[in-house]
Amino acid sequence: MKSLAELAAIKEKMQNKVVLREGSSETRVVVGMATCGIAAGARPVLNAFVEEVGAQGLAGNVMVTQTGCIGICQYEPVVEVYEAGKEKITYVKMTPEKAKEVVEKHLKAGKVIDEYTISNV
Secondary structure (H helix, E strand, O other), X not given: OOOHHHHHHHHHHHHHHHHHOOOOOOEEEEEEOOHHHHHHOHHHXXXXXXXXXXXXXXXXXXXXEEEOOOOOHHHOOOEEEXXXXXXXXXXXXXXXXXXHHHHHHHHHOOOOOHHHEHHHO
């Protein structure tokens, strides 16, 4: 970094990612990021959700955040989706590719991907 302008450009570029993890939204995506989740690959899953929510233009309606242990370590990485007025959906054994599919099909189009949920393991 050589100037204040470069720092401002970096801040602007990263601001969208920060906004996705703060505030209140209609839908909340929570990624389990305890030691077990991180060891199973939760960090790339979290990053994939943040990037894809931004890319799909859902940042105003979807908040992506993290939590500690969700309590079902054998199914990590675990992602919970909370939508107003609906039951929580728990996705298990997630990958970055599955995360992108969840954003496209569930968060954007409203269709739960049953084969990725805990009820199908």
